[in-house]
Amino acid sequence: MTYNSEIRRQLAQVALGNLEPDLVITHAQLVNVHTKEIEPDVSVAVKSGFIAYIGKSVPSIKDTTKVIDAHQQYLVPGLIDGHMHVESSMLSVAEFARAVLPFGTTTIFMDPHEMANVFGLEGVALMMHEAEHLPLRVFTTVPSCVPAAPGLEDSGQYLGPNEVHSALNFPRVAGLSEVMDFPGVVNGNPEVLEKIRLTYEKHQVVTGHLPTADDRIIQAYAATGIFSDHESTSREEALAKARRGITVMIREGTAWKDVHECIKIVTEDGIDPHQCLLVTDDVEPATLVQDGHLNVVVRRAIEEGVDALSAIQMATINTARYFHVEDWLGSIAPGHVADMLLMPDLLNMRPSVVFAGGEIVAENGQLIAEITAPSYPDYVKKSVHLPRAVTAQDFFVKSESCSQGEVTVRAIGVNNNSALTHVYTSTARVEEGVILPSPDNDLVYAAVLERHHGSGQIGRGFVHGFGIQRGAVASTVGHDSHNLMVMGVNPTDMAMAANALAQCGGGMVAVLDQTILALVSLPIAGLMAEESAQVMAEKLERLTEAWRRLGCTLHAPYMTFSLIALPVIPELRLSNRGLVDVMSMTLVPVEVF
Structure with missing residues (x-):
């Protein structure tokens, strides 16, 4: 995120009581994901889309300040999906935003490797352009394996190290997407390792894809510098990866239901929840319409025995930390972007109000934000x-x-x-x-x-x-x-x-x-x-x-x-x-x- 000195000055002045905030939420139960506690009867002041102050009262409220009484609802950070494919929803990025914002997903880290396989970096850029002005915060991870298995299949495009290097310089790129060619990784394929090196050179994150419980392969994979995976389907597999320093992205989408088994590393093995993220990977439209999005995964973790605060951490601050954006995203704290949810009940995880950048974008399950997006060109x-x-x-x-x-x-x-x-x-x-x-x-x-x-x-x-x-x-x-x-x-x-x-x-x-x-x-x-x-x-x-x-x-x-x-x-x-x-x-x- 670009540092804006004027906005930061304003935030400080609001905190000191010298400047009126744009928005104040009063009488909230603040879900503090830093300290894993609920702070009762808190007010939160917002200025220019960022949180400026948290306390029992906000003395600088003026007539121009919008005040919302939370009536003791929980105030939760906006949910962050750390691994997903928009294309799996079969929706455009704008339509996906319309679908998930009412359920409290305010940030996604999308891997557009489906589009990349058809139209390469040009297709990726089209999706990023569509996402540019949405109230949904969209980060991109650069497709790492296009095609997924060279020599065994033929895709529409090829992304080698040169293409990856170019894409890593695109705006709001967070790193390299799931490195699926795990045999190539562990056997030292020079092209795969070069893509990883280029990502490290940019101080960005390399995300993984490792569908195996073999301890030697797990350790060889991690030794190359890949420290996450979302493919675990059993408790044993997830535990083996967590013990070797791999962040376990526990997946629950439309067809892949891994929370029941994999969350046991937290509930039964006692693994630190900070080692885990909750992600959706692939969700189709009926799930979005009937059930929800990442809020469903958080609810499933709670149903399986994880305490609510730990489950929320797995879909907020843990994800922000993994992608190195925790200094401004993933929690409700001064200087952080005002992506917040008012929740009547932490067990149900259905927000009554969704804020993105300090603006109300959804209420009671209905989108109220205006969303417009460019159309795709005919050749696509x-x-x-x-x-x-x-x-x-x-x-x-x-x-x-x-x-x-x-x-x-x-x-x-x-x-x-x-x-x-x-x-x-x-x-x-x-x-x-x-x-x-x-x-x-x-x-x-x-x-x-x-x-x-x-x-x-x-x-x-x-x-x-x-x-x-x-x-x-x-x-x-x-x-x-x-x-x-x-x-x-x-x-x-x-x-x-x-x-x-x-x-x-x-x-x-x-x-x-x-x-x-x-x-x-x-x-x-x-x-x-x-x-x-x-x-x-x-x-x-x-x-x-x-x-x-x-x-x-x-x-x-x-x-x-x-x-x-x-x-x-x-x-x-x-x-x-x-x-x-x-x-x-x-x-x-x-x-x-």
């Missing part, structure tokens, strides 16, 4: 490039061992509410050299079509665990390269689904018997739409209903589907180049010989 809405129309034959998986009979295949096994997959092996029939899906055994076709350069490259395989019995689904939301993903039983329906998304500029679709059951258009890079969370939630509900008609019973199935192409989370994934064994970072055949 034309991001699906295929060399020709897709046909049913494009999805046939050819056997390498026989033309008729049975073979054993390895398939991607998915798990409900988990980002992890497992290797699932099954027998499958072969007819005329084509390996057939077997919906009775929950074995269906999957394909990833390269959609950025029109290369025509297609990776093919099988998936187990979705329960699909008929039809097809497709999506251009396919972490992290965001190629065109298709899954189904009927190749003709699969072709129709793929072609529908190519025609509308990207999104998600479900097809049955050559009829589109539901289509969610995502014209911005095939990832986002400039529509409200409410509208998008309704469209996604229709899509979920369509998935159910096809036989799927998973929670948020399209989010789980979006991860089967991500070759940096174990164990097995599918890219446009083929089936990827994540632990060995190699391409493997579909057939088991």
